[in-house]
Amino acid sequence: MQKIIDRFISYVKIDTQSNPDSDSTPSTKKQWDLANKLAEELKTIGMEDVSIDENAYVMATLPTNIDRKIPTIGFIAHFDTSPDFSGANINPKIIENYKGGDIVLNEEENIILSPSYFDDLKQYKGQTIITTDGTTLLGADDKAGITEIVTAMEYLIDNPHIHHGPVRIAFTPDEEIGRGAHKFDVKKFGAEWAYTMDGSQVGELEYENFNAAGVKVTVKGKSVHPGYAKGKMINAITIANEFLSMLPKKEMPQFTHHREGFFHFYEFKGNVEHAEINGIIRDHDRDKFDARKELLERMISDLTDRFGSIISIEIKDQYYNMKEKIEPVMHIVDIAEQAMLDLNIEPIIKPIRGGTDGSQLSYMGLPCPNIFAGGHNFHGRYEYVPAESMKKATDVIVKIVELTAKYYNDEA
DSSP: HHHHHHHHHHHHSOOOOOOOOOOOOOOOOHHHHHHHHHHHHHHHHTEEOOOOOOOOOEEEEEOOSSSSSSOEEEEEEEEOOOOTTTTTOOOOOEEOOSSSSOOOEEEETTTEHHHHHHHGGGGGGTEEEOOSSSSSSHHHHHHHHHHHHHHHHHHHHHOOTTTOOOOOEEEEEGGGGGGTTTTTOOHHOOEEEEEEEEESSSSSSEEEOOEEEEEEEEEBBBBOOOOOOTOOBOOOOHHHHHHTSOOOTTTTOOOOOOOEEEEEEEEEEEOEEEEEEEEEEEEHHHHHHHHHHHHHHHHHHHHHHHOTTTTTEEEEEEEETHHHHHHGGTHHHHHHHHHHHHTTOOOOOOBSSSOOOHHHHHHHHHOOEEOOOOOOOOSSSTTTTEHHHHHHHHHHHHHHHHHHHHHHHHHH
């Protein structure tokens, strides 16, 4: 397990924060530092066909070691970290044999990782916990996934008695800003299906995610002297607020869970002359997703009838529920579930209340469920990952590769 810890720490110490305001791919030059390191490391451990393209997508092959035809499968993780919190000068802390109490991340600033608030910690008593020092994020999202994939490939290379078909792996930039799959070359990757190693706690296995759309509402008002405004002023802020007041009150993130969808407006800016509000729509059910879009259109129509053509809406679909693409090939989920069961890991099959590169890739022709990578509290100073969880995820990868070969032998 020490090799996993050392490998993980070598990755997280490289700053790979992505930038949503950049138009380049990758969105930050510093992502190249880890991309290049990974390409060289894959060559060192014995992977073949190692490539890194002009957009920093890293790919490599583990050739089959059996003489019958087995589908090529893949494993994918992203190397960028979230722009929500600093990823520079990460100084991980390693807590061996965690006692189950508070972990002081930063004594000077009194930053404490406590199971009284983050109750998931309680299940890792006695394990080795890797945390931040309280001033940065950790980067387990998704450098834990990268660690697990590289370690699993190295293990398979070093243990040729484990029979397997061809395996492709890929590491991508800019997932945290929604672009991880945008320039992914599915044809070059050449796998029939793949798994993203980008989930959280041990056992997570996800093949459903939100349908998603972005929303922008614009109001054009008229500003006149308030002392003489009667019948003349049109206050864009007031009308924008009226639009927000028409939303279903309980269909917002703070009131929803499981498969419940929501409206979420997260930005409001403007003045009397011009107001703009930005938000998102999310729902696992495609019909309900479409109904949410239709509701917003009706709200705009109602306001237009009352105030004239001064309010407009732009709705852009962002991604769809990958369940539609994975249900026809459910054996790829079954194999992952069986791998966990064989390793005495209880599968936690649940919908993702968010998006994933796997969703976009599934609609690009590469069905791609998501598997746990082991980390918790992503995108902030309280992020942590148990080393044992990374070891279990590594074992799951190896077992999936092994079971795929066995599945197709049995099918034959």
